[in-house]
Amino acid sequence: MKWIVRCCKVADLSYVLHNNSHYKPCWKSLKETSFDEINKVYLCQSDMNVFDFDCIVKTLYPKKQPASYDALIVNENNKRVYCIEFKNQKPSEIDKSNIQKKLKHGKDVLTDLCKQNNVQQSLYTFIYCVVFKKNKGGYRDGIKNSTIRFDLEQYKNQYFDEIITNDIAFFTREFQKKFIAETC
Numbered sequence: 231m232k233w234i235v236r237c238c239k240v241a242d243l244s245y246v247l248h249n250n251s252h253y254k255p256c257w258k259s260l261k262e263t264s265f266d267e268i269n270k271v272y273l274c275q276s277d278m279n280v281f282d283f284d285c286i287v288k289t290l291y292p293k294k295q296p297a298s299y300d301a302l303i304v305n306e307n308n309k310r311v312y313c314i315e316f317k318n319q320k321p322s323e324i325d326k327s328n329i330q331k332k333l334k335h336g337k338d339v340l341t342d343l344c345k346q347n348n349v350q351q352s353l354y355t356f357i358y359c360v361v362f363k364k365n366k367g368g369y370r371d372g373i374k375n376s377t378i379r380f381d382l383e384q385y386k387n388q389y390f391d392e393i394i395t396n397d398i399a400f401f402t403r404e405f406q407k408k409f410i411a412e413t414c
Contacts, residue, residue: 241347241348241349242306242349243304243306243311243344243347243349243354244304244306245306246343246347246349247281247286247302247304252289253281253285253286253289255285256281256282256283256285256286256289257279257280257281257282258279258280258281258282258285259276259277259278259279259280260274260276260277260278260279260280260301260303260314261274261275261276261277262282263280263282263283263284263300263301263314263316264300264301264316264361266316266318268318269318271318273316273318273361273363273398274316274361274398274401274402275402276402278303280301280302280303280314281301281302281303281304282300282301282302283298283299283300283301283302283313283336284298284299284300286298286302286339286343287336287339290339290343291339296335296336296338296339297328297331297332297334297335297336298332298335298336298339299313299314299315299332299333299336299358300314300315300316301313301314301316302314302340308355309353309354309355310354310355310357311340311354311355311356311357312357312359312405313333313336313337313340313356313357313358313359313390314359314361315329315332315333315358315359315360315361316361316362316398317329317360317361317362317363318362318363319362319363320362320363320365321362321365321379321380321395322365324360324362324380326379326380326381326382329360329380329382330380330381330382330385333358333382333385333389333390334385334389337356337358337389337390340356355391355392356389356390356391356392357390357391357392357393357394358382358385358389358390358392358393358394359393359394359395359396359401359405360379360380360382360393360394360395360396361396361397361398361401362395362396362397362398363397363398364397364398364399365397377395378393378394378395379395380395382395
């Protein structure tokens with residue numbers, strides 16, 4: 231008896247997203263994904279192209295969408311996936327249960343998307359970033375900037391490899407510096 235062995239090629243996440251016509255409208259600037267519709271303000275000014283993850287979720291679930299983060303950046307060079315949630319609020323004003331729900335539901339959607347398209351998640355490092363309005367504080371804020379806020383520590387290594395919670399100034403400075411270095 232002959233056994234037939236079929237091998238499935240593992241897909242790259244960015245290839246899947248770029249080459250699915252349903253997701254073409256979801257390719258936007260980071261600035262666009264940071265837009266706060268209520269206050270009519272952009273939190274980030276970067277023109278870097280990213281995937282609008284809310285748009286992807288609406289495409290996948292047209293009737294009722296699960297909670298999701300705002301932007302998805304896939305760096306295939308080093309296999310890093312940045313899942314970014316923008317909040318035009320001070321940290322003390324942010325609803326931590328809402329942030330946790332976005333983390334869990336968004337990652338579940340991303341996991342399903344990967345499974346359906348033969349993307350091997352274990353090849354990637356997943357990073358959840360919560361970006362918020364800067365406090366006008368001093369010493370204490372400096373200490374808090376190095377910690378994971380909103381009780382998200384419990385999801386590290388379960389849902390995400392890294393979790394970063396920091397203000398927009400930190401995000402803009404550090405992320406762009408790091409991302410440019412990673413893509414060169």
